[in-house]
Amino acid sequence: MASPPTEPAGAAGLESMEGLALDTIISKAGARPAAALACASTHLRAAVDDDALWRRFCAQDLGLDAPLDPDGHPLPSFKDAYKVWLESFGMYPLPLVKRVKLFWSSLKSWLSENFPESLGTLRKGASEAQIKSAEDDLGIKLPMPTKLLYRFCNGQLPFSTNYLENVRMAPLGIIGGYVFYDHSVNVHLSSLEQMVEETNEFYADLNEPGLSNGLNLVLVASSWYNAKSFLLNCSNGELYVGTANLPAGEMMPCVPKSLIKPTNSDMPQDGLLLWLEEHLRRLQNGMIKIRPLRTSRYICLYPEAPPMCTSATTNGVKVRASAVFAPEHHQGMGHALYSYSIRLSVPEACMLGGVYYPSCQLHSRHWIIRCGDRVVSDLHGEGVIGKYPLLLPGQEEFVYESCTPLSGSTGSVEGSFTFVPGRVSRPEGKPFEVMVAPFPLETPEYIF
Structure with missing residues (x-):
């Protein structure tokens, strides 16, 4: 019985x-x-x-x-x-499922409100079978948090053979980028299919014989413009960004190693999940914002808030300034490149000696660049990027970008602009100096 x-x-x-x-x-x-x-x-x-x-x-x-x-x-x-x-x-820890779900729902909500054209590039989540197929093609097991990220969203729409469509898609990367001179970067999150294709190309292009032996790297994000690639080490969960010497295997960590926990912990996390969550925080708190780019828009990585963005106002002329580290130009110790963005405006009025002026025009600039406490460059020149912006009260900021090399890991830029009340061709008063508050040049803990 x-x-x-x-x-x-x-x-x-x-x-x-x-x-x-x-x-x-x-x-x-x-x-x-x-x-x-x-x-x-x-x-x-x-x-x-x-x-x-x-x-x-x-x-x-x-x-x-x-x-x-x-x-x-x-x-x-x-x-x-x-x-x-x-x-x-059910095969994943539920706290991790909730965390990854919250990330994607929060990012999609932000994109829906601020950047809907990029939201439209996100793909439906991948199945376990699709992830297993990608792992088989790579010969690499993806970390649990990365697999779960792809279960909720299979990256962004891949680029195609249609050049015009790629031009439209290129600025829509959810990671974003920066533009200075003829250098454009905009990073997209790779789909599984693109991950397999670009990872195989990466290993095929390595210049150092035998370097690929034992590497469990996969490309998880890249730029369609100038090359910039992010690689996840599937053995330890660390995320790297490629340098100018990536074909020789040179990479830099772009997430603090101390934050990455083993995958058998109560809350497994890897570099990709931490990186994406930090990026979302910066979008939500206004550290980075959407900016126009030609006929499109993009997520601009130049910081917009203190302490990375500084601000100073002189005689009614406001100058905001910040910089980003450009790892794709990094060539080993002592060869860093930073791009900086300068925003000029007259929010209310240009006042000099109690006199109101309806406009003022930039005439020249003076830059002091430091590496640590040492002055490495003291530059004077006319205009900015060949332009002499005329500022009117209440108009949008005049924005320009440039770059500077630095022979060390930290430094700063400061200086001033000389403005003429009225116009350079028809001055209405004496020239005056507008200060640029010092802004930092440093390799950040999180590199985007």
Whole structure:
């Protein structure tokens, strides 16, 4: 004779409980114990079937505030939603599932409000089978957080053979970039297909014989314009950015190593997830913003807020300045390149000696560039990038970008602009100096 099924521990004591007390205990027990209790008796099954209970489980474990499946389709109940999500993502730690889901939903929300043209380039999440196929093609196992990132979104739409379409797509990278002179960078998150293709090309192009032996690197992001590539080490989860010597294998870490934990920890995380989360924080807090680019727009990586962006106002002329490190030009110790962005405006009025002027025009510049405490360059010149911007009160900022090499890891730029009240060709008063507050040149902990 078969023995009766064993009751879950504590089920007998719960039989006599009702209402809020029973609901509280089941809620604190969690979803899996709750499912087990439902098998113990009709009384407990009725308590566990309460959808308000599963609403809490969905919010607590998955960050769901509506009964939706992983593709956003509505389901009859929160209990059904929890079941579907567990079937789809049960092989991953649920705290990590919730974290990655929150990242993608927050990024998509920001893009929807600020950069919808880029939102349209994000692809539907990949299946476990697609990820397994990519791993087989690479001969490399992807870290758990990276696989989960791709389960929710399979990167951005890949570039095609259509040149005009690529030109339209190029500024829409979710990582963004910078432009100075004829150098343009805009980084897209690679799809699995692009990851496989570009990783294989990377190994084929390595100039150092034998360097590829033992490397578990995959290309996870790159720029369609001037080359810039980000590579994830699938053995230890570290993320790197390629330098000018990438064909010889030279890379730089772009996420603090101390933050990366082993994949067998309670909350596994790798460099790619940390990098993307930091990027999202910078978008959300206004450190980086959307700026125009020719006939399009892009995520501009020049910092827009202190301490990386400095601001000074002289006689009503406001100067904001910041710089980005350009790792794709880095050529070993002592050969760093920084690009800087200068924004000039007259927010209210140009006032000099108590006299109001309807306009003022830049005539010349003076730059002092330091490496550490040592002055390495003291430059005087007319105009900026061959222009003499005329500033009017209330107009948008005049923005220009340039670059400077630095023979060290840290430095700064400061200086001044000489402005003429009125116009250079028809001055209405004496020239005056407009200060540029010192802004830093340094290799950041996070490189984008």
